[in-house]
Amino acid sequence: MLRSYSRLFQRYPTIFTLTRLPTARLQTCHFSISSTCPTEGLRDFGLPNATWGPNLRNLYDKFLDLTNTGLWRRIPSHNTTVNHLEGIGKRMFLRNIDEDGVGFEYCMFYNKAESRMVCLFQPGPYLEGPPGYAHGGSIATIIDSTAGAGAVYTCGSVMTANLNINYLKPIPLGCTLLVDSYVEKIEGRKVYSRCHIQSHDALILHTEAMALYIKLG
Numbered sequence: 417m418l419r420s421y422s423r424l425f426q427r428y429p430t431i432f433t434l435t436r437l438p439t440a441r442l443q444t445c446h447f448s449i450s451s452t453c454p455t456e457g458l459r460d461f462g463l464p465n466a467t468w469g470p471n472l473r474n475l476y477d478k479f480l481d482l483t484n485t486g487l488w489r490r491i492p493s494h495n496t497t498v499n500h501l502e503g504i505g506k507r508m509f510l511r512n513i514d515e516d517g518v519g520f521e522y523c524m525f526y527n528k529a530e531s532r533m534v535c536l537f538q539p540g541p542y543l544e545g546p547p548g549y550a551h552g553g554s555i556a557t558i559i560d561s562t563a564g565a566g567a568v569y570t571c572g573s574v575m576t577a578n579l580n581i582n583y584l585k586p587i588p589l590g591c592t593l594l595v596d597s598y599v600e601k602i603e604g605r606k607v608y609s610r611c612h613i614q615s616h617d618a619l620i621l622h623t624e625a626m627a628l629y630i631k632l633g
């Protein structure tokens with residue numbers, strides 16, 4: 417069964433394009449976005465926990481070492497991007513499961529000089545799509561979140577206008593991945609990013625994507 421899925425995926429890499437929707441009424445959305453730490457004192461989920469496998473832990477240690485060079489910084493991760501005073505009860509999509517390890521287990525590092533955001537990612541069992549593998553929507557989510565955070569840290573608030581994904585090889589649940597994104601070019605309000613997902617040992621290229629973000633304000 418798994419082999420036939422694998423063959424199917426290798427033969428027909430899917431291209432998903434999210435087509436343009438009518439302009440959102442941003443002025444009617446009463447939320448504030450902070451790229452800093454809006455929930456001081458609350459748990460930072462981008463830190464190792466008992467559900468992290470050795471590969472995720474090793475990659476984390478490697479990137480943490482890189483922060484000593486001053487080129488990389490670890491991005492704190494809370495369960496909301498919304499100011500907690502007005503955002504009580506809201507949850508960030510990727511952090512909306514209380515149990516560790518079952519959903520999106522991840523941590524991000526940012527390199528300002530390269531406009532590059534990497535995400536160390538371990539997809540948990542609640543992200544299942546095909547038996548034993550991550551759902552394409554969950555893969556799109558981690559890509560958009562990584563490249564989106566990269567765009568935000570590079571040039572401020574943005575919204576995703578277009579996301580184009582080639583799913584090349586299925587992603588087994590529980591494995592460790594490197595989601596690697598960078599801002600390729602900026603034209604006016606348009607921010608073009610590229611992203612790929614590879615296995616922790618860089619032997620398998622699972623996914624490639626391009627995203628267009630529009631700067632707000």
Ligand SMILES: CCCCCCCC/C=C\CCCCCCCC(=O)SCCNC(=O)CCNC(=O)[C@H](O)C(C)(C)COP(=O)(O)OP(=O)(O)OC[C@H]1O[C@@H](n2cnc3c(N)ncnc32)[C@H](O)[C@@H]1OP(=O)(O)O
Pocket residue numbers: 435436437438439440449450451452497560561562564565568573574575576577578604605606628630
């Ligand atoms: C985002 C916040 C992140 C917070 C991060 C906090 C810190 C980091 C921590 C944790 C990381 C979390 C990261 C999460 C990331 C997730 C992001 C999302 O899920 S966003 C939700 C899904 N996206 C929508 O719902 C958009 C819906 N669409 C719209 O609202 C509008 O269409 C919008 C804002 C995208 C553009 O509308 P206009 O009215 O402001 O601008 P116009 O004039 O239409 O477009 C500007 C230019 O862009 C082109 N353009 C627009 N859409 C295009 C498209 N789809 N394809 C090609 N070009 C497009 C246009 O042709 C125009 O180009 P010309 O300047 O004339 O050259």
